[in-house]
Amino acid sequence: MSIRLVFFIVCNILFVNGSNILILATLPSPSHHIWIGAVTSELAGHGHNITVISPDIDKNPPPGIHYILIENQYTDVNRQFLKEMLSAPGATSLIQDALAMFKVRTDICEAQVQTNGFKTLLNYPDNFKFDLIIHDYTCGPCHLPFAHKFKNPPLLGVTGYSNPSFMPLMMGGHQYTAYIPHNALLSDKNMNFLERLTNFPIYGLENVYRQQFFIPAIDTIVQKSFGTNIPSVSELEKRTALAFVNTNPAMDYPAPLSENIIPVAGLHIKDPKPIPSDLKAFVDSSNKGIVIFSLGTNFRSDFLPEAKQKLFLEVFRQFPDYHFLWKFESNLPASNLPKNVLIRPWLPISNILADSKTKAIFFHGGLLTTQEAIWRGVPMIIMPLGFDQKQNLMKTKRLGISEGVDYFSLSKAELKKTLHKVLEDPLYSINALKWSAKFRDQKEKPLDRAVWWIEWLLRNPDCDHLKSPVLQLGFIVGNSYDIIAFIILLVTVILIISLKIFGHCIRKCSRNIYSKETMPHKKFE
Template sequence: MVLRVLLIFSVALVKSALSSNILIACPVPSPSHQIWNYAFAEGLMEKGHNITMAGPDARMRKPSDRYHPIVFEDIIVKLMASKKFDFEGSSDQSVFQSMMTFYNYVYLTCELLYESDGFQQILNYPKDYKFDLIIVDMTLGPCLYPLIQRFNYPPTIGITAFLLPPNLSFSFGNYLPQSYLPHYHMNYLQNMTFSERVMNFVVANFELALKYVYEANQIQKLAYKAFGEGMESVRDLENHISLLLCNLSPAFQYPQPITPNIIPVGGLHARPARKLSQDIQEIMDKSTNGVIIMSLGTNIRSDKLGKSNIEAILSAFSKLKQTVLWKFESDFDNLPKNVIIRKFLPQNDILSHPNTKLFISHGGGLSTLETAYHGVPILGIPFFVDQFMLMNAMVEKGVGIKLELSDITTESLLNTINELLQNKKYSRNIQEISYRMKDQLSTPLQTAVFWAEYAIRHNGTHHLSPKSRHLPLFVSTSTDVILFLLLIFALSLGVLVFSNRFLYKCLYSKPGKEKLN
């Protein structure tokens, strides 16, 4: 008994000695993205680390000895109420307008964040306060990069739940090939035509230039105002971030080359089911014909789809024998008997239930990875940005069907649902992908936690950064060499042509005319 107590005490001491103070700085005002970040935070806390979470939704988890929230309050509400930014209207814009809208969104988010009480709270930490690691969400750029300098340059790694954006990939020295990887703003498949490849190239490089200009000017000025003129440039601070953990799964998404300082941990939020609430559990267990779950994420409200769309959807659902669980944000009367609405649904846990037969989704990055992990076919209704590209990939892999909101009628929706339920190829293909995602040496969450602790142990991971991270694009891609060789070839060809013409004139010119003169 005494030995057992001593052993438990020794283990507790070791855990205490190995625990680290970690700051997770997240400016992204999207609750769905926080699901990914919180899964990472929970994995770190399970290893004994102390987490300070600074973000718009930091109170999604209650404070505890190991979890300390700092809330950038009301950012989401102020963003939606702002006349400077129209989130819903962005779906009708051109790709270039959409990019400008995104960067305006970034600017406004930073502006609101700097005005929040939570931001002042973290600035008021003692100057000698020590974080062993800073994890910064890089999805919306450099708003919180100056915290690296504020806390005396601890090891820092980046995270993004937004797949692997080309601009972030480039920041770590990894220039993604535009010849076969569609940009997330483009509604393309992997096999692009020549004209699509030209457009894809233009869009991807336009965004790189836009990011550079925006961060070096607008965001930099905001940051100087918030942190003081003694702050380093956000570009220099970004170079201190030595590793990027991205929501990319090679078992599911398009294969792509990545450098050693980018670690794919796609689907780290997807996990085996936790216990459902009693009412949901009863619904799932009693639905012998199967369950269809419909959820459009946190940025799209089902109750804002419009009266005609809602009526068409409900009419299609009423003709099904399956039970439909619909995440619907307001009350609704006269529902079909097989339709149940809830303002919140535990999406991951419902997808994990064996009676779940179909997922009707907006096709976002987190949702597509969850449905792939659990092996459930998907009917995607995309709305903006990466959702079109992701649903194209799902269609290409034969695991789902895309149906745009403008094309929804009772008949089209019913036919699509029946095709997905009755054609076994969809469930067969998605279950094969699910098997691949689970057949890994370690789970994505375990991998993410390992690399976070690795960065603490080795004071960052700069030894993994390729030289391309610190070279101009035209040098790292050998564009200067290609242009030089083309110039040499053009000059050589010019000299050859000129020489041939000169020799031709010398050999074949007529001397008779000269003698006659």
């Protein structure tokens, strides 16, 4: 064990007055790091000591936060699947969309257990005391055996990824397939029969694949590090006492939540800061306003094929009264840029959204930016690329605050038409401000709510009374599928018996009708 690690552990034991909290934030995503970072910083401000194992770290963390880096998670090899998605000739199939994240999560787990960061935490003494473990379950249960290693302190699950479809398998509860469409579908809550006929088996397929293939694969990977005596990660995730979901009824479909599932959408949104002077000058010099163009922190604009880059620039050129701020991670030749387009490798998007001259954001539909746009009251043009982005489009489109374009079939005419529609029709801005007011109108700030529940769990570690009974009943009994099956079986048996009795009566009546006594004129052999 290194001297640095020993020193850190001793300091934790001797000098820390707040609770000792371990955060397993293992998803390689800068945007998710920002999301979980809001919680981390606030907890440190409350006097707690935070240990974060993550592929992302802050260079100058505030006092009370210690990072363990999961290194080498942003290599070209790890980014290759994103490049392939943007270069593909067409969209993937519905089943591929539904199951894509399982392969990603498995690959991430396999890579991370071999890192020095993972081994650093693994080398902590088993009796090291953490008062609470916060687990970002977006990336799956790969790191949950650490909860078992550290003697099962209270476990809190968090995600920046809406309300994942696998939540009932982890927390109990139900999947409302009649009106909650799967992320792979371009449907809203008002699904017709055929859409529901597709939605129901997609959920079922995902459940079966997760439990029968994904979970055993993760078990096999983690047993190489933790030993074969650890419980399955499926059992470990069911020990989650509370879970945060990144939802709010101003945007998301209404769905009942168990008492131990807390909605915290918007917790990462802060009061806006001034825009850098060079960007502000470009914004203010526009005639009608500006449009932000960004593909987020995972998909990169410089991953786009050259033909797509040219398409966007040619369309932007046709809106001279608007200026376009494009988050482009490398350089484009200045000669190729229209005068109304400015590229930057990074943009303070949340702050720019708060500027009165921002008229729309054109982006991939990532949830965190979607929430920021709604919070700031800015209309959207969404071009879904994968994951939950189709549903973010459908949710906002039904509110009248967005329009969508298809990345793979996109034409200059379609993009120009959609941009013109959102920018020139004032109804989109009116609706955006209306839903912004609904999103903001909460009894407390989402971050304050999150921290309150975290500290509540520290005060009340034994809170099984909040858990859904479905967790103990199991999927089949908890959803009354056994009762439904019994009733179907009973009705089927009664129907079969009734048909047999009816057939027997018909045959008997027929014999009586055609007997010698009733038909004396007919010759019987």
